[in-house]
Amino acid sequence: MNVTVAIDAGETPQSASEAGPAPKRIVVAYGFWIFLLSDIVMFSALFAGYAVLRHATAGGPNGAELFNLGRVAIETACLLASSYTCGLMALAVNSRRRLATYVTALLTFALGAAFLALEIREFADMIAHGASPQRSAFLSAFFALVGCHGLHVAAGLIWIVVMMAQVASKGFRPPVLRRLQCFSLFWHALDIIWVGLFTVVYLMGVAA
Amino acid sequence: MTTEHFDRAPGDQSMLTDNEEATSSGLLIYSIGMMLAVVLTAASFWVATTPLLWAPGIPLGLAVLAIAQMGVHVVFFLHITTGPDNTNNVLALAFGVLIVTLVVAGSLVIMANLNGSMMPPAELMDMQMKY
Incomplete structure (x- = not known):
């Protein structure tokens, strides 16, 4: 009996009470992960609203008439590439290379800004053609869902500028590293939401 | 140890x-x-x-x-x-997926059900009245 106890103590990983509190970076990233999941739950409500109201066009234009898949493909490419450069930025940060961090952050920002510019142009075109949010329930749901994602991207762009200023002025200190970690989680989560978005809104809207 | x-x-x-x-x-x-x-x-x-x-x-x-x-x-x-050091993250993700599924699928099922049991439009009602 003593033998089994000794083996257990030696081989099983430490229990939470023995290991003590987790390091701060893990606690921070886990908390931010919970926030991101709750953000995704909020998006799921907007998705549900859009899916329910998809055919409520009130005689106005429907998705197949409004959406330009070529532009959506470019937007998708921009966001996917910026997610990739954000991953490269995380690698550069992990190995504490300052120049590589700036370059990849600049690429991430440029691609995200290109995405946002294309989306704003799309909204402006739709509103110019009379497809504004107040035209039909379908368009209200569309602008709420896609616009909310666009707002998140805009917030991410501001965030990355702030982070680069912090890296420049404070260097790779632990708090700055934790914020950079949260930023890359945020940016990858936005790309996951965009995958659902271009599938449900644009591709299914054009196909159906 | x-x-x-x-x-x-x-x-x-x-x-x-x-x-x-x-x-x-x-x-x-x-x-x-x-x-x-x-x-x-x-x-x-x-x-x-x-x-x-x-x-x-x-x-x-x-x-x-x-x-x-x-x-x-x-x-x-x-x-x-799925590593052992990742259990907390996976469990949080699983909970998020559960809620998202409930919200989206639930809304769609309920609204389709309500649409299905709506009263037919007026002209259809008239036709039913005639025959």
Whole structure:
């Protein structure tokens, strides 16, 4: 009996009470992960609203008439590439290379800004053609869902500028590293939401 | 006895992230994820625009491709894996997926049910009255 106890103590990983509190970076990233999941739950409500109201066009234009898949493909490419450069930025940060961090952050920002510019142009075109949010329930749901994602991207762009200023002025200190970690989680989560978005809104809207 | 056992933060690649040598394998992981994501995205756009496929099956195919791509993003970009140091992250993710499924599927089922049991429009009612 003593033998089994000794083996257990030696081989099983430490229990939470023995290991003590987790390091701060893990606690921070886990908390931010919970926030991101709750953000995704909020998006799921907007998705549900859009899916329910998809055919409520009130005689106005429907998705197949409004959406330009070529532009959506470019937007998708921009966001996917910026997610990739954000991953490269995380690698550069992990190995504490300052120049590589700036370059990849600049690429991430440029691609995200290109995405946002294309989306704003799309909204402006739709509103110019009379497809504004107040035209039909379908368009209200569309602008709420896609616009909310666009707002998140805009917030991410501001965030990355702030982070680069912090890296420049404070260097790779632990708090700055934790914020950079949260930023890359945020940016990858936005790309996951965009995958659902271009599938449900644009591709299914054009196909159906 | 003093095995370092910490939970892994979401977004961390492995316990060795602070190690300088981890960069090349990290680059490989991101590149594989990027390639898979590009292939799946291209497949989605092809499925949506091609006239070759059976039209009623297209939404289902698109949904499958989207879920696959989300999985690729979660594994290769967010580095959520099934490792023992990742249990907390996976459990939180599973809870999030549960809520998202309930909200979206529940809304669709309830609204379809309500639409189905709505009173037919006036002209249909008239026809029913006549006969």
